[in-house]
Amino acid sequence: MIGVLLLVSSTACSFAQILELKPGSVHGFEYSTKGGEVAEVFLGIPYAAAPIGELRFEKPVPVVPWKGVRNGTQFGATCHPHARKAALSPDPSEDCLTVNVIRPKRTAPAGGYPILLWVHGGGYEIGSASLYGYKGFADIYIPHDIIVVTLQYRLGVYGFFSSGDSRMPGNLGLFDMAEAVKFVYENAENMGADPSRITAWGLSAGGAAVGQLLLSPVSRDYIARSIEMSGSPWVSWAMGPNVPKNSLELAEVLECTEDLKNCMKRKTVEEIYAATEKVWGPVIDGEFLQDPDEMAATAPPKASIIGISDKEAAFFTIKARAHTILSNLGISPDDFLLWNRDKLVATIKRLIRHEFFESNTDEVIDKVIAYYVDRDEEESYDFYLDRYTEFISDVMFNVPSVDGILSRREKGWDLFAYSFNHYNKAIWPDDLPKRLKGSTHVNEYPYMFDIFAMGEFEIDETEQIVADVVQQSFINFVKTGVPLNQHGPWQDVGTSTDLRYLAISPKPRMEQGFYNEPTALWHELRKYGYDLIKQAATGRVDRIVKNEL
Numbered sequence: 001m002i003g004v005l006l007l008v009s010s011t012a013c014s015f016a017q018i019l020e021l022k023p024g025s026v027h028g029f030e031y032s033t034k035g036g037e038v039a040e041v042f043l044g045i046p047y048a049a050a051p052i053g054e055l056r057f058e059k060p061v062p063v064v065p066w067k068g069v070r071n072g073t074q075f076g077a078t079c080h081p082h083a084r085k086a087a088l089s090p091d092p093s094e095d096c097l098t099v100n101v102i103r104p105k106r107t108a109p110a111g112g113y114p115i116l117l118w119v120h121g122g123g124y125e126i127g128s129a130s131l132y133g134y135k136g137f138a139d140i141y142i143p144h145d146i147i148v149v150t151l152q153y154r155l156g157v158y159g160f161f162s163s164g165d166s167r168m169p170g171n172l173g174l175f176d177m178a179e180a181v182k183f184v185y186e187n188a189e190n191m192g193a194d195p196s197r198i199t200a201w202g203l204s205a206g207g208a209a210v211g212q213l214l215l216s217p218v219s220r221d222y223i224a225r226s227i228e229m230s231g232s233p234w235v236s237w238a239m240g241p242n243v244p245k246n247s248l249e250l251a252e253v254l255e256c257t258e259d260l261k262n263c264m265k266r267k268t269v270e271e272i273y274a275a276t277e278k279v280w281g282p283v284i285d286g287e288f289l290q291d292p293d294e295m296a297a298t299a300p301p302k303a304s305i306i307g308i309s310d311k312e313a314a315f316f317t318i319k320a321r322a323h324t325i326l327s328n329l330g331i332s333p334d335d336f337l338l339w340n341r342d343k344l345v346a347t348i349k350r351l352i353r354h355e356f357f358e359s360n361t362d363e364v365i366d367k368v369i370a371y372y373v374d375r376d377e378e379e380s381y382d383f384y385l386d387r388y389t390e391f392i393s394d395v396m397f398n399v400p401s402v403d404g405i406l407s408r409r410e411k412g413w414d415l416f417a418y419s420f421n422h423y424n425k426a427i428w429p430d431d432l433p434k435r436l437k438g439s440t441h442v443n444e445y446p447y448m449f450d451i452f453a454m455g456e457f458e459i460d461e462t463e464q465i466v467a468d469v470v471q472q473s474f475i476n477f478v479k480t481g482v483p484l485n486q487h488g489p490w491q492d493v494g495t496s497t498d499l500r501y502l503a504i505s506p507k508p509r510m511e512q513g514f515y516n517e518p519t520a521l522w523h524e525l526r527k528y529g530y531d532l533i534k535q536a537a538t539g540r541v542d543r544i545v546k547n548e549l
Contacts, residue, residue, distance in 0.1 A: 019190070020190055023063050023065040024070060027073070030105060031134065037105075037143045040104070043074055044074055045070070045098055045100065048183075056264075057158070077096045079094075079128065079159070081127075082278070097153070097179075098152055099149055101149055102137050104142050114197035115148075116478050117199065117200045117201060118148065121231065123205050124209070127206075134150075136449030147191055149184050157272055160243060163244060170244075171287075175288060177213055177219070181198070197224050198224055199477065200226045204230050205231055206231065208232055208235065212288075214302060215296060216295060220299055220300065229305075229307055233404060234292050234534065236533065236534055237279075239284055239536075240282050241535040243282075247278075254271060254275050296404075296407045304408070304413060306405055306418075309439040310419050311439055313390075317385070318389060329392055336385060344373055344387060351391075363528070367524075371521050372390065386435050386436055390518075394518040394522070395522070398519075403519075405417060416490055416491075417502070418502040418504055422466050427454035444470065447463075489510060498513045501514045
């Protein structure tokens with residue numbers, strides 16, 4: 001970790017008052033928001049000891065208190081991703097466990113401000129807090145008396161290597177997040193915040209991780225509510241069915257089959273990068289994570305917003321933008337015209353593997369083809385591409401989100417669902433068939449914190465309505481637990497089998513039937529002994545760490 005630095009002058013901004021935290025003092029700077037409010041910004045604050053040397057591949061330990069005043073005017077180093085090509089600026093480091101605090105520059109009210117805690121996504125393999133900056137958060141949330149905290153956690157091999165047994169159980173990245181949340185909770189009053197009003201918020205793997213933090217006994221007592229976007233603890237990629245296999249293959253390449261942990265500690269970053277680009281993520285370890293239904297049965301009921309975009313997987317299939325666990329789903333535009341019934345059927349057969357359903361495989365495939373191919377079939381390439389996108393969206397995002405709602409609703413949670421149905425035409429090529437266009441993964445970014453991940457466009461009157469719905473709803477939810485906005489009601493999911501949800505568009509409205517049809521299909525297929533959504537035998541997740549080793 002960068003040592004305590006002498007304070008120097010800055011031409012970009014003026015220095016703010018010092019933030020006094022339990023481990024030490026941090027000096028930040030002031031930022032004037034677009035609306036004229038002043039925010040105090042403190043960057044690169046360590047919440048845990050650097051996970052290097054003997055602490056490498058170990059659970060995080062509390063940061064060592066420092067003397068003097070730490071320079072908090074720059075983001076800390078990013079964490080190493082799963083592959084060298086995915087590294088982000090500033091230069092990545094294993095010493096990367098930091099939080100950033102953005103707070104109003106005025107006297108805190110009695111009881112303190114609420115905290116909105118952003119957990120970045122990236123498939124548990126890439127990403128950083130610095131990628132999102134601080135200006136968008138400050139411009140939108142500081143005028144409404146909300147403190148924003150962003151955090152980083154170990155990624156890829158460093159955060160999610162798991163031997164599948166007690167030698168290296170895994171989930172270090174989740175333990176990092178839990179340590180960061182605990183740090184924020186314990187230092188909330190020093191920040192001028194209310195520790196009982198921390199809302200964890202994330203999208204993609206960040207959304208799944210936020211749900212896991214709210215469910216796990218390791219972290220759930222530090223969080224009041226959650227905003228889980230485009231990611232669910234109930235999806236297979238948040239439970240790592242192949243992570244132990246990938247980990248042991250990496251250990252073999254690195255010649256670490258004996259004395260596994262100590263050997264892995266000795267390997268250099270370059271040796272690890274050169275050895276693998278496997279898929280990494282959380283595992284069911286029996287400590288941080290159990291089957292999500294089991295965790296939901298024991299977790300205290302809280303309030304959550306859970307939602308998805310109406311064409312999530314188009315980001316991975318049509319745009320082919322992923323550099324993470326879903327990067328193999330992309331289709332080159334040069335191949336669009338090659339898509340037909342045979343290609344879609346072959347893709348489904350490749351994904352519904354015999355090892356999952358054994359003697360029932362052919363019957364399962366027939367039912368999946370009947371739904372995703374035969375239903376209202378049109379013989380055009382864009383029809384088959386669209387159904388491929390729908391299939392991936394349902395398995396990777398839509399049905400897991402519904403499963404998370406249903407499991408928690410039974411336990412009395414206050415749940416609010418949404419489908420983000422709006423997109424600006426600028427994010428898609430003009431010559432792309434209309435049915436392939438829609439609101440994709442991360443399409444919400446411009447409306448949440450002014451980041452245009454899918455392409456720049458002007459926030460005109462129509463776009464501002466959508467931004468208002470998102471921002472006002474989130475702001476009120478952080479403050480009260482109810483997502484109110486001026487453009488109409490947002491009711492909870494209700495008690496009916498037809499879940500209520502907010503369809504977000506320039507004309508937002510409540511609707512019922514939140515992905516009923518695909519959820520019914522995939523729930524019916526459980527009778528064949530396997531749950532493809534969790535990638536586990538029906539009724540159980542059997543990847544809990546073995547304790548005999």
